Structure formats: C-alpha cells, structure tokens
Amino acid sequence: MKAIVYVTIKQSVLDPQGVAVQGALHSVGFQEVESLRIGKYIEIELNTDDRAEAEKRVAAMCEKLLANTVVEEYRFELEG
Amino acid sequence: MKAIVYVTIKQSVLDPQGVAVQGALHSVGFQEVESLRIGKYIEIELNTDDRAEAEKRVAAMCEKLLANTVVEEYRFELEG
Structure with missing residues (x-):
C-alpha cells in the first residue's frame, strides 16, 4: 500500500522559503x-495490506516525525 | 486562479533526504x-483568470525556477 503525505505550513505561520521563491519569481x-x-x-511504500491499520500508522508517523505540528499541518491519502 | 505544483525527484535519482527519513522512521x-x-x-496564487495562459506561465515557472529538470520532475494542477 502506498501513502501520499502532504505537510504544509499553517496559514498563520510565515513561510520564509515561500516568500523567497515568490521574490525570485517576481525578479524573473x-x-x-x-x-x-x-x-x-x-x-511512502508500506509493507501492509490492512487499510485501517495503515491509516493509524501513517497518522502516527506524521505526528511523531514527518510534521512539526506546532507550525505545520498534514494530510494523507492511501492508495492501493 | 490557484496552481498546485508537485516537484519530485526522478525515480532514477537517489533521494538522500528520503533515505534519511526512512531510516529515522525505522529507528522509531x-x-x-x-x-x-x-x-x-x-x-501558488495567480493574479489571472485565463486558464490557458496560466498553464503556460506555470510550466515556464517550473522550467525556469521551481524544478531542476536534470534531476527532478514536475506536474501541476490549476484550480478555480
């Protein structure tokens, strides 16, 4: 089973990398x-076929390691 | 109009950040x-309503600045 995770910076938090890239796009x-x-x-390729279990595990990965939930949000999709 | 751009490393190219995060997930x-x-x-929020024009411009942004097409691939969606 495959999981696609999106980690984004919360709307209320400044995204300096985004601001820099926006400036670079303007300048060109x-x-x-x-x-x-x-x-x-x-x-993420997961070695499991249990969708409900995968959902729990991917959420745990996001909370523990993939996202910094103080300043970031995450969402994910499972495929296959 | 809003554009969502996905920039990914080509399958044939090593992704060291991915390898490091995979190792970290294993270790926890x-x-x-x-x-x-x-x-x-x-x-990307775009100040335009012309979909065809937006498609050309976002592709140009990807080619010029957002993706390194030697080692990365990009795809994008337009919304609104």
Whole structure:
C-alpha cells in the first residue's frame, strides 16, 4: 500500500522559503504570482495490506516525525 | 486562479533526504516503511483568470525556477 503525505505550513505561520521563491519569481518576470507557499510531498511504500491499520500508522508517523505540528499541518491519502 | 505544483525527484535519482527519513522512521519502530521519497508541494496564487495562459506561465515557472529538470520532475494542477 502506498501513502501520499502532504505537510504544509499553517496559514498563520510565515513561510520564509515561500516568500523567497515568490521574490525570485517576481525578479524573473512572473509578476502574476500573488502568494506562494511551499510544503512537503512524501510518498511512502508500506509493507501492509490492512487499510485501517495503515491509516493509524501513517497518522502516527506524521505526528511523531514527518510534521512539526506546532507550525505545520498534514494530510494523507492511501492508495492501493 | 490557484496552481498546485508537485516537484519530485526522478525515480532514477537517489533521494538522500528520503533515505534519511526512512531510516529515522525505522529507528522509531515503523518497520513497515519499504521506501520513502520526498518532494515539494507548492501552492501558488495567480493574479489571472485565463486558464490557458496560466498553464503556460506555470510550466515556464517550473522550467525556469521551481524544478531542476536534470534531476527532478514536475506536474501541476490549476484550480478555480
């Protein structure tokens, strides 16, 4: 089973990497960029077929290690 | 209009960050993780309503700045 995890910075928290990339896009002519935020996209191959169990385990991975829940949010999808 | 861009490392290229996170997950008890790859998830607010134009411009942003097409792949979706 495959899990796709999205980790994004909370809306209320400044995203300095996003601000920098937005500035870089403006400086090369992409003036239409109004805002930009950067998160992580994580693909995980899991050695399990139990969907309910996988859901619990991936949530635990996010809470423990993949996301910093003070400043980040996560969501995930299971495939296969 | 909003664009969601996914930038991932090509399958043939080693992802050292993914390998490190996989090792960390194993070390805290998530033995079921068989492989893990990390990419970027970028949300862009665009000041345009022209979908065809937005598609061209976002592709240009990816080629020029958001992705290193030697080792990375990108795909994107437009919303709204």
